[in-house]
């Protein structure tokens with residue numbers, strides 16, 4: 001197939017674009033050309049790079065037509081954050097594709113209730129990002145149901161890979177938490193450390209996207225969670241990482257109001273966002289419908305990324 005990946009040089013694209021090219025697809029990556037993929041791969045040399053600034057093209061109403069002109073069989077959209085943005089693209093692509101793949105987020109569910117959360121659990125997003133992504137999902141599934149554009153929505157958890165900081169056991173992204181655990185230092189966690197996070201390796205996200213593209217008829221009109229097999233509590237995550245570093249876990253638990261004073265405002269905001277959602281999602285639908293089989297557990301994904309950050313001296317052991 002000819003596949004266009006909008007935003008194909010970031011976390012997901014670094015793994016997805018080479019995977020699709022190696023599978024024999026003709027891949028075009030649309031981006032502003034400002035950043036490079038996180039890892040080199042000879043497969044990048046076989047791809048076409050199309051420089052477009054989505055924001056600027058949308059403002060002039062030309063983004064949809066420019067993507068349509070690439071004459072793809074499938075379009076993977078990794079950079080859509082508003083229903084207006086989705087609508088412009090969808091209207092241009094109607095009747096031209098075998099599959100439109102939108103990257104959603106498990107944040108569309110809002111806070112967890114009965115876990116693991118299934119796709120059919122009523123979605124009650126609690127943040128603007130989640131509300132917009134839900135509106136995009138509804139728009140796309142309606143397009144698909146009415147036969148105008150076959151579309152699937154894939155919802156990743158916290159994406160982990162080599163080259164960037166994984167979400168840490170305190171629920172934010174600063175790598176010092178891993179350094180503290182590696183040195184056997186005391187780490188503060190909010191509340192009882194029982195709130196959850198749900199990671200996924202970027203290559204497992206890529207595997208699921210590739211599987212959906214391979215099965216356009218099964219995928220169209222559906223949405224699927226794309227996470228590791230099981231979520232982690234912050235406490236379990238911190239203990240397992242300390243053990244991996246060969247150290248005892250020295251954890252101290254503080255009520256939220258006290259804990260947030262121990263970190264920067266930005267870190268507190270990230271942690272609050274993660275513990276307020278406390279995601280724990282089921283992958284049974286993707287396993288059954290897309291043959292999704294994640295290679296990495298949450299811990300394996302994080303440990304691979306941490307190993308890479310140790311080698312680059314971002315994390316000090």
Ligand SMILES: NC(=O)c1ccc[n+]([C@@H]2O[C@H](COP(=O)([O-])OP(=O)(O)OC[C@H]3O[C@@H](n4cnc5c(N)ncnc54)[C@H](OP(=O)(O)O)[C@@H]3O)[C@@H](O)[C@H]2O)c1
Nearest residue numbers: 007008009010011012031032033034035053054078105159
């Ligand atoms: N990261 C996570 O943990 C996570 C979790 C759940 C869901 N998601 C979803 O994943 C998607 C993002 O994927 P990602 O994390 O792989 O993205 P990313 O790492 O942020 O990469 C963004 C990509 O889009 C391109 N881009 C950014 N602005 C652009 C513009 N105005 N016009 C054209 N291209 C543009 C970037 O290249 P240039 O800068 O060169 O243009 C890059 O290729 C989003 O839909 C998000 O909701 C992410």
